[in-house]
Amino acid sequence: MTGRMNENYLSGLGTRLRGVSVVLAIAGLLYGTTATPAKADFAAGWNAYQDGDFGGALKYWKPLAEKGNARAQFNLGVMFAEGKGLAQSFEHAVKWWQKAATHGDAEAQHNIAMAYIVGNGVEQNYDVAVSWLKKAAQLGLIRSQYALGRMYDYGFGINQDQSQASKFVTMAAEKGFDKAQYNLGKRYRDGKGVPKDRKRSASWFLAAAKQGHMKAQNHIGVRLARGDGIAKDEVKGLMYLILAAKQGHGKAAKRRDDLAAKLSSAQHKKAQDMAKYWKPVK
Template sequence: MSDNEGYFFKAFTGKQSFEEATVEIAYEMEAHGHYSEAADLWARLGQQGNAEARFNLGLLYADGYGVSRDFLRAAEQFRLAAEQGYARAQVELGNLYYSGDGVEEDEAQAMRWYRKAAEQGDPVAMHNIGTMYRDGVGVDEDDKEAVRWFLMAAEKNYALSQYEMGLICADERDEARAIEWFRLSAAQNHEEAQAELNSRGIQ
């Protein structure tokens, strides 16, 4: 039995629709390094309107796995999925607008898509909004608003925001809270958070 036949056999042993089984097969192919075959499946599913497939095909184009790296095509796929309300695609499309890869750099559009994803509870989007307020990118610098967004993401267990909250609490001389946030972040293998703990003699 070939790898592909094995994937199909494994997928169809459960009670799934053809589309669900094909999604599972595509993930299996990616897990085994068969990115080109996965890209073909994601493309087929995407043509049928599957937002998850469009998002994953966008990732492959952005990273150059199984296909030639192409930010323009990545942006096209992310946009299709984002317009269907797929939060992770909204974040990735926001990232492309932020960096100017595949689309014209547009901080307002980056914020727009981050907000759409944040409205669905996506912690990465929340963190990115916090970063834009902290740095004054596309919006007026607003530390209070930045903290509000970092806190929302941190409470959703997003390690990078937990680290940011640790830094914020440390700056406010609240060491107990800072250590608490650094511990939570370090528990997810965030190296800089662990370094902050180490500098305080905490393992």
């Protein structure tokens, strides 16, 4: 039974930070944490929420939140942020996340950091955001580790440090976070905070591509077609370019067509069949 809500609590994911468009996928804001409710009331609230009965969920969760239940406090914050069951209020959302954060709730700490990055419910403050990200990252929250790496990358709220950026991005990548894997692939390609390494770059692009990351699929498709940092395999390369193009990657579509024109009809069909039956590996 899920005890967290898979919600995007912030609006405007294309927010510009100091002129740089950092798709608040600086951190990614979706959560899939599961927790077995310790109390029947929490479970009843979750069932009500799943059924779209937000008022019913609020009836169960608010008393629990007021008694100090961190999970209920976190979920109540999301309900305020989304305006489900009550009037939308980022100020109240942050208030409840702060309560949950004091109990060591990493996801609440992450949400608070995102609020300070954007300035939702609080005054925008990158320094404070970084302090919350450090707490959540230390508790092992993957998205916070990645987000902290990106803050080091851009120098937002902390001194720019590509070595530290790579350290935290690597933490998230090694735990399977596709955005981090893709970013690490670029870092090894460019020698940004890590030594240039074409093989490692390709391996990280491949890891993200296997999960369905569009840009990574485009990159590894090109690498496979050329044998750049990875054994040459034009058919598999074409498969990934087909997948990336299907997701809307413009450059991948042209590269797909160019590569397909070089291959035999049998190779082209094989790549198409592979793409047709391909499934992401999470």
